[in-house]
Amino acid sequence: MKNKHILDLYFTLHKEYGSQGWWPLSSIKTNNGYHPNNYKYPVTNQERFEICVGAILTQNTSWKNVEKAITNLKEINALNMLYFLDTPEAKIKQAIRPAGYFNQKYKKLVEFTKFFLSLKKRTPTRKEFLDIWGIGPETADSILLYAYKEPIFVVDAYTKKLLLKNKMIPQAEKASYEDIQKLFMDNLERDYKLYQEYHALIVANGKVKKI
DNA sequence: AGCCAGGCTACCG
């Protein structure tokens, strides 16, 4: 039996903020890269790579700053998975500077890109992503959900605060990442579109904290 | 002028 409150909260958020159109892509010229009610992206492997890069760059960083970094990477032709590793370290670091932690994030991007290039067509497992230096639970799940369309719920700092504020889980402050992920996944159908929209809505709300 | 932003690693007890 599913706990209706989890789905009710989704509808409440969606009514308040509307479809979010995550994950934004630089190749989409309208709406600043967002694509509401269109869940076909990524279409190409290059778009998939861009989502992964963005997921790493946005760790503890506002998306506004990440946009600048992505624009810079594109300008030096380093957002392309085939050229990233051939671009000089100093140029990459300069490009991603606006996203902060540029020394760490440079290393994370290098480790990730090596792994990404080693893949053929299959979807990697969650554990494979977690074994990469610089990829933690939220980044791994964001990549699986938005780059690979796997029905995995992404938990972030806003998610816990939202549950706490709405008293939807006893002692939410003590709940682990996996506990919270399980709460959502146990109470929602395994639908990547629903999970993509829900997480995006939680972030939209987290920025204004209305609900 | 602080505090926060779509976290993670390393290291501590």
Add this chain to the structure above:
DNA sequence: CGGTAGCATGGC
């Protein structure tokens, strides 16, 4: 295991 300093920049 759980808790936390350090990582860096830009916006408000």
